[in-house]
Structure formats: C-alpha cells, structure tokens
Amino acid sequence: MEVREINSPAELNNFIAANWGGQFLQSWDWGDFQISQNHQVWRLGIYEQNDLLASAQVILHPLPFSHAYLYIPHGPVFKNNLSFLQKEKIVKLFLSKARDITIATNKKSEIFLRLEPRLSAVELGNFFFNLGLKKTSAVQPQDTQIIDLTKTSEEILAQMHPKTRYNIRLAKKHGVIVKDAETKKDFVNFINLLRETARRDGFKIHSDKYYQTMWEMFHNTDIADQNSLTIKLFLAEYNQQVLAGGLFSFFGDRVVYLHGASTTLHKEVMAPYLLHWELMELAKKYGYYQYDLYGVKPTQRIINKNDRENNWDGITRFKKGFGGKEVNYLGAWDWIYDKIWYGVYKLAKSFYD
Numbered sequence: 001m002e003v004r005e006i007n008s009p010a011e012l013n014n015f016i017a018a019n020w021g022g023q024f025l026q027s028w029d030w031g032d033f034q035i036s037q038n039h040q041v042w043r044l045g046i047y048e049q050n051d052l053l054a055s056a057q058v059i060l061h062p063l064p065f066s067h068a069y070l071y072i073p074h075g076p077v078f079k080n081n082l083s084f085l086q087k088e089k090i091v092k093l094f095l096s097k098a099r100d101i102t103i104a105t106n107k108k109s110e111i112f113l114r115l116e117p118r119l120s121a122v123e124l125g126n127f128f129f130n131l132g133l134k135k136t137s138a139v140q141p142q143d144t145q146i147i148d149l150t151k152t153s154e155e156i157l158a159q160m161h162p163k164t165r166y167n168i169r170l171a172k173k174h175g176v177i178v179k180d181a182e183t184k185k186d187f188v189n190f191i192n193l194l195r196e197t198a199r200r201d202g203f204k205i206h207s208d209k210y211y212q213t214m215w216e217m218f219h220n221t222d223i224a225d226q227n228s229l230t231i232k233l234f235l236a237e238y239n240q241q242v243l244a245g246g247l248f249s250f251f252g253d254r255v256v257y258l259h260g261a262s263t264t265l266h267k268e269v270m271a272p273y274l275l276h277w278e279l280m281e282l283a284k285k286y287g288y289y290q291y292d293l294y295g296v297k298p299t300q301r302i303i304n305k306n307d308r309e310n311n312w313d314g315i316t317r318f319k320k321g322f323g324g325k326e327v328n329y330l331g332a333w334d335w336i337y338d339k340i341w342y343g344v345y346k347l348a349k350s351f352y353d
Contacts, residue, residue, distance in 0.1 A: 001090070003097040006043040006055060013227045015045075015052055019080045021226070022254025022290060023118055025073035025140070026057045029218065029229035029251075034059050036213055042102055046076075046090050054078045054090045058102060058113075067341060068108035070098070073140055074118040088127055091115075095131075095335050111341045116140055116332040125330055133333040141295030142331045147324035149284045149291055156280065159323030164273060171274035174238060178278040181233040181245070187215060190233055190245040193261040200264070211259065215247065223250050224286050231258070234279060236271035243271035248279060254290040255283040276322060293319040299326055 006012045009028040016026050024030055031041040040060040046053050056076040062068045076094060078087055099110060116139060117124070129135070147156060157165055181187065191208050198205045218231035230250040235242050246260040257279075262272050280291050297316040320326070336342045 001046055001048050001053065001093055003044055003046055003094060003101065005101065006045045006052075010227075011052070012043055012045075012055060012057075015055055015079075016077055017227045017252040019077055020118065021252025022256065022292065023074045023077055024229050024249045024251035024254075024256065026055065026075045026077050027229045027251055028057075029221075031057050031059070033214060033217055036217065037210065040102075040106060042105075044094070044098060044101060046094060052079070053082065053086070054094070056094060056098070058098065060102070060106060060108065060110075062108060063111065063345065066107075066109055067111050067345075068106070069111050069345070070102060070113040071139070072113070072115050072117075074116060076115070076117055078117075084123075087124060091124070091127070092131070099337065109338070109341075111336070111338045111345055113335040113337070114139070114332055115335065117330055119330045121328040121330055123330060128330075128333045133335050136332050136334050138329075138331045140329075140332075143296055143298040143326065143328050145293040145296045145319045145322070145324050146327050147280060147291040147293070147322060149280065149289050153281065153284070156323070161321040161323070164321035164323075167270035167273040168277045171236075171270040174269040176243070176269055176271045176274045177237050178275050179235055179237065181235050182219075186235060186242075187212065187233060189242045190235065190247075190261065193242060193245055193263060194259065196263060197261040205259075211247065218249075226250070226252055226287070234275060236275040238266055238269050238271055241265070243269070244275050246275060246279075250283070250286070250288065253288060254292050255279065255288050256292040257294050272318070280322075291324075293322065293324075296320060296326060298328060 012028045016023055028043065031043060034041050042058045044056045044058060046055070054076045056072045059071045059073070060068050061071055076090070078090065095113070098113060103110060114136070115133070181190065191211065194205055214231055215233055218229055219233065221228055221230045223230045223232065231247055232250070233245060233247050236244040243266055244260070244262040247258045249256045249258055257276070283291055295312070296319050297312040
C-alpha cells in the first residue's frame, strides 16, 4: 500500500459517494469551498496498486505564530467491507506518511492532525487510543438522527411522534409554503433569521460571506447528480413572511440539514415541521436514501457539563419527533506532532471557548 495525492475530482467523488456515501465534507467540491475560504487542501488516497482503499481530504487550519493544524472532517473514508485489520493498517500508514506530503508544500509548523471518521462509536476507538491518538471534542456532530428514506412516505409518517405528524398537517392547513430559495433577497431573509436564532439560542454562527459563498458555489448544481455536491436553501413562508429556513446538502446517498433558523413569530402555524417533511419528500423523489438531521443530544453517552449539547434539549426533542434512528459516531482524535505547542493550543482554546 502507498499514500499518494488524488488528482481527479471524479475519482474522489465517485469513491466517497459509493463507500458509506453522503460524506459531503470529504467531497472534492467541499475541498474547493475550503480553498475559497483560504485553506490549503490535500486530497490523499491509500492505494494498493491501483485499487483505492481509502481517502482523506486534509484541510490546513492556520494558527497564530506561524503554526497550524491539519483536519480531516468525516474522514478518512474506507472502502466498503474492509476488515478491521485492514482499516488499522491503513490508519497506521496514513499517520506515518500524511505529514510528509503536506509539509512539503506548506510553510506552517503543524502541531497536530485531527481525524474525525464517520465510523460508529465502537469502531477503531480502542485502536486509536492504543496507537497514541488523543480523544478530543468533536467538531462535527458526534450524534445525529437519521431517517431511512427507503421506506414509503406512509411508513416514515407512521414512525414519527403523533405530535409531529399533527404539526405537519397543521402547517399545511394554515397554508405554509416551502420553497427553493433562488434570489439574493431570499438569502438575506435567511441570514437575518439565522442571526435571530443565534441570539435567541446562544450559539455561534459563521460570517455572512461564509454562507453566501457556500450557497453561491453549490445551489445551481444538479440535485439529481449524487456524485457532485449540491447545497440548497429552502424557506418556509406564511402569508409571504419567512418563518423558517435551512441550508441542505445533497451528496451520495444522503441529504443533510446543515444550518437552520426559525423565528418565534407565528409559532402556531408550525412552519419548521413542514419544512423538514417537504425536504424528506424531495430527497426521496431524487433517490436519496437517508435524511440526516445532523446533531442531537445523545441518549446514552455521558457528555461534559460544558458541552454545547447540554443546551440541545429542545432541538433534540424536535428532531427526534421525526423518528428514525440515533447514530453515534467515534468523534474526533488528535495525532500530536508537537506536544508543547499542543498544550499551548489546548490551553488557549479553553479560554476562548
């Protein structure tokens, strides 16, 4: 086996979409978005002869004093049906070679490499620990709620909480309309709604430019092409007033609810419930198999008292009302290159957070 760079967008996207699909953060397209945000990106493949066994899109995050760290969101991605021993061998090879490739074209001093594979919580965890990686706070949601879209619409509705089904019907009765947002005015309305939601619920958001660039790069791509990334903005309106909205990614086998917002006005018409139901129906129409609500408070895992998930009770109740299955991932692990600067980074991060 050897590690080398992947130079073909089609090769990478086809591999990601075919193997535990939907990991849009590992798509070539998402790498292009990260480049637009002034991040350096490497697309690495682990090959056995010409057989691609695993891939990892590595993103450089600059830090002060000419330092940086490397981050692999929802990666590495492994070929389906590899054995546990094969995955271990791939991880060892990747950790031994990845920095050699990135440091050759990077002027920053790298402190650590952060892996965040989309594997279940029982996979590779002990191996990562025994190898010397350090468990750290997840960047992407470690626990999520996923709806199986291979079921019929009637079956999906039947698995929902009765109150959720009632609220979907109520929103329809009130005349709530869900639309694919296409204009700059639609986007501005969503940003205003997002700011309102962030102030109300006390969470951080990205800059307006971040969301605008994401939407502009990907909202006009073909939603039916599951091997390329589409990110669309959908809004739920009542009497021509925007009450709820969300940015949704379409890639591989999965539609993901990335960023959402709502107002407290006209809560009685239950606009957010119809927004998600209409998106599930749309995803089914275009052949996507899973609808990922992207982040819930876990049922079993004990979380830190300062973890943001402690404030997710209301959000979790809302998402779990749609039924489906809670999925728990392995979370984030750091492979440390410089122990002293890693300690400085963690200390500074604790003050910032």
